[in-house]
Amino acid sequence: YLHSHAHLYPDEYSPKQQQVTSYSHKDDNNKWKIKLADRELGPNEDLIYVHHGDLVRLEHIATRRNLHSHRELAPISK
DSSP states (O other), X not given: OEEEEEEXXXXXXXXXXXXXXXXXXXXXXXXXXXXXXXXXXXXXXXXXXXXXXOOEEEEETTTOOBOOOOSOOXXXXX
């Protein structure tokens, strides 16, 4: 499972992002919302299905922070 929590990487690592890891157990910190990349849906808008090639954002439910991807290696990789 894709897992996260409110902990950020330590100050000596850049960028100051939320820690995201894989985790082998079911947990509330594994829950993510799939969102449109370019706009927010209103509360009364109908469900929109995700299709191949769509641009989306993943928002961690517990912290409401978006998953970021970039070329920085994770501290454990170094």
